[in-house]
Amino acid sequence: MRRLLAGLAAAVLSAGAAHASPLRIAVIGAGPTGCKALDSTAPAGERAYHAHLAKRLGVEVLKCPVATPAAAAAALAAGQVDLAILDPPAFAPIRTTTRAILTVRSDGAANRIPVVLAVRASDPRRTLAGLKGARLAFGGRSAAGLDTPRAMLAAHGAPKGYFREEIDGDGEAAIDRLRAGQVDAVAVHAAAWQRVCGSVSPKDPDPCRDVFVVMKARPRAEHALVARRDMPLELRYRLIGIHMALHLEAPAAFAYAAGWARSPAEFQPAEAEALTLAVLK
Amino acid sequence: MAETAWRWVAILGALALTACGKPQATASGDWRAGMKVLKMAVSGNNDDPMLVRRRGAYRDQLSKALGMPVRLYESSDYNGVIQAVSSGQIDVAQIAGGGYANVDAQVGDKVAPILTPRQAEGETGYYSALVVRADSPVKTLADMRGRSLGYIDYNSTSGYLYPRAKLRQQGIDPDTFFGKTSFAGAHTQAVMALANGQFDGTFLQASGGDPQTGFTRGPLRTMARRGLIDLKDFRVVWTVGPMPSEATVVRTDRPQAMIDAVRGAMAALPYDEPELWPEIGQLDGSALTAVNREHYKDIIELRRAELAQRRGGGRP
Incomplete structure (x- = not known):
């Protein structure tokens, strides 16, 4: 009975301790392993970031040095850390137990917009592989019209030069030229697609029945803040909410936390598979 | 001894259940203590099925995120939402920029914008x-x-x-x-x-x-x-x-944890539910971005000027 009581007491204390669990952030760099609170020698931006998270979450925030992205991924999968910044290769082995929660949008860059690759419905080429060498039209030269579709296609194995590229004024013009047979395929962002193909009348629920969507996907993120899939939903959403406003509320903390991105503008939420080649269609 | 021991087993068991039942995110203290339900105001009527779907999607997402019921308060005119959020009867509202400017004129920083749509091409x-x-x-x-x-x-x-x-x-x-x-x-x-x-x-x-x-x-x-x-x-x-564009606004006298969770949960919707997003009337490729009062300062100034004009006898 004593053993039973002791075991139960330990279990209760352990459960209670879990409530006050610190937030453990993996950071790649040299240093002793194990998670520790920052001391006064830490960079000001890092201290600002930890202080902001600690204040908003009401828990201690710890830094957990790891040697490599792969080590960060392993620590995350093992439950030794709660957050890690990973790239696609580091994420791949742990994708079943972890997920992306945040990415950083660079200054001047578009949202991670879904991109639609489409051909005429009469075209037998229904795969990306089948379209190698095809005449492909992009919808404009803006970040959303050109950079984002190119990034999506390149990640899926169709880099610049894979198609015979043409650049139209906008997505609508590109789709018009596809329909007219002047190009074989279009890669346009989802908003341009919706402007043309979204139903505006119950009499015509499918205005683009003459066009076939080969694939629809967001560009793969180059890096993302990754958490375990079993992280409580509320905690995940609080972390997203806190990070999204970081550039407004704590600029020094943002500069540190997003310092791994090029010209960081803001944190954005991310889908679980942001670091993979997942497709929406 | 046996009876005492079993009493301890029961007490420890109850404690363990209580501890296990609380999510990790409430470690900072249960911010829900004073809140039984999240109250959200929306304007417009129920004639548009898309609007009804949109409200339902936000309600479900927030309820899931916060672990509490979300009650929607519908107002057929702009002023209903403005007065509800200004008086503190509701916690969250979706409101046009001009409406927020009106709220700001009434209660200042007691209400703050936290999100606005960012379109595919970057416009807000x-x-x-x-x-x-x-x-x-x-x-x-x-x-x-x-x-x-x-x-x-x-x-x-x-x-x-x-x-x-x-x-x-x-x-x-x-x-x-x-x-x-x-x-x-x-x-x-x-x-x-x-x-x-x-x-x-x-x-x-x-x-x-x-x-x-x-x-x-x-x-x-x-x-x-x-x-x-x-x-x-x-x-x-x-x-x-x-x-x-319109703002999602919150009462700033509500728990910060609630505000953070609302911002995160709403902004995650186009990524969590990509097929639902366009179905609720949002432009595919759009997302929600964090904002603060600064984003609406021009509209706030226009509202001030309009009020001054009105006091001067302008019509209608």
Whole structure:
């Protein structure tokens, strides 16, 4: 009975301790392993970031040095850390137990917009592989019209030069030229697609029945803040909410936390598979 | 001894269950202690199935995120939402920029904007379009001189506040330029009144594009999709914008943990539910971005100027 009581007491204390669990952030760099609170020698931006998270979450925030992205991924999968910044290769082995929660949008860059690759419905080429060498039209030269579709296609194995590229004024013009047979395929962002193909009348629920969507996907993120899939939903959403406003509320903390991105503008939420080649269609 | 021991087993068991039942995120203390339900205000009626779906999607997402029921308070006019959030009867609201400016004038930093839509091409604003019937002789803004105009609502950004300010900037006094003005109450009513010839033109919200690309969202498109009107029966003669898009606002006297979770959960929706996002009337590729009061400072200034003008005897 004593053993039973002791075991139960330990279990209760352990459960209670879990409530006050610190937030453990993996950071790649040299240093002793194990998670520790920052001391006064830490960079000001890092201290600002930890202080902001600690204040908003009401828990201690710890830094957990790891040697490599792969080590960060392993620590995350093992439950030794709660957050890690990973790239696609580091994420791949742990994708079943972890997920992306945040990415950083660079200054001047578009949202991670879904991109639609489409051909005429009469075209037998229904795969990306089948379209190698095809005449492909992009919808404009803006970040959303050109950079984002190119990034999506390149990640899926169709880099610049894979198609015979043409650049139209906008997505609508590109789709018009596809329909007219002047190009074989279009890669346009989802908003341009919706402007043309979204139903505006119950009499015509499918205005683009003459066009076939080969694939629809967001560009793969180059890096993302990754958490375990079993992280409580509320905690995940609080972390997203806190990070999204970081550039407004704590600029020094943002500069540190997003310092791994090029010209960081803001944190954005991310889908679980942001670091993979997942497709929406 | 045995009885005492089993009593301890029961007590420890109860403690363990209590501990296990609380999610990790409440480690900072249960911010829900004073909240049994999240109250969210939305304007508009239930005539538009897409609007109903959108509200349902937000309610479900927030309820899931916060672990508490979310009660929607619907108001058929702008002022209902403004007064509800200003008085603290509700916690969260979705409100036009002009409406937020009105709230700001009433209660200042007791209410703060936390999110606004960011469109695919990066815009965080929308437009006001002066719309006439396709068979109208009115071809330009100048042709509207002396003709009747339907505003939407005194608290409407695109249907009142912003176009009036832009007219003044062009040297046109909106209080004397039009022959007769009235308030339709809402965009849907304005379109119906325009179709029925009750006035010659009205200012309608237009978004999901720009004057060059065309627009994919707005009351004309919504009503056309529902089969209530034909887009060919209307014509845009003038547009102004962009103006800051609608805001999701929160009461700042609510727990910060709730505010953070609301911001995160709502913003995650297009990524968590990518197929649902366009189905609830949001432009595919759009997302929500964090904002603060600074984002609306121009609209707040316009509202101040409008109030001053009104006190000076302007109409309607």
